[in-house]
Amino acid sequence: MVARGENITKAAKLLHITQPTLSRQLMQLEEELGARLFNRSNHRIILTEDGMLLKRRAQELISLADKTKREFIREENQLAGEISIGCGELSSVSCLSSLIASFREAYPQVRYELFSGNADNVKDRMERGLLDIGLFSEPAEISKYEFIRMPVKETWGILVRGDSPLAAKEAVRPEDLAEVPLLTAKRELVQNELVTGSEIIRSGWKSL
Structure with a gap:
């Protein structure tokens, strides 16, 4: 509630406890974790990076607990x-x-x-x-999972300006992108596929 409203007084009212009690609980939590969770000012209290990490983990725990209850x-x-x-x-x-x-x-x-x-x-x-x-689409490491492949084949594509020479092509091949600066997926496996473009063509990925 404090992270959501960025105000201890308002959060205390919503939680039906006193402001000093809530402030003390926050300080005890910081001491327990050995990390500063909030940046405090006269009118606002906002999460630090450690605070945002704790909030994400707390939300995941609550989500998992709720999911477990619903399953029963x-x-x-x-x-x-x-x-x-x-x-x-x-x-x-x-x-x-x-x-x-x-x-x-x-x-x-x-x-x-x-x-x-x-x-x-x-x-x-x-x-x-x-x-x-x-x-999810391949390439991906899936050997540890039970899996089936979907009957739909995904097609890789690129987005370019309308006046780009690539826009006039019916299909774009890896060699067409050799000298073109790209914004690509962050995933390393996907980047490796782009680097080894000749293998993509041989394995049947005719266009990107």
């Missing part, structure tokens, strides 16, 4: 609960939505939570128990 709220002989799915902005999402719709007809008590992110974000949340299923 079900009627006898009925499949219920929540399935948390992480995915990127992929063409395969249309296939995923069709699967969810079919599953929902059979099991209407099941709820779904969607998280949007790249493969690294999705895998990280799966490792921490926050997601049940991940949908």
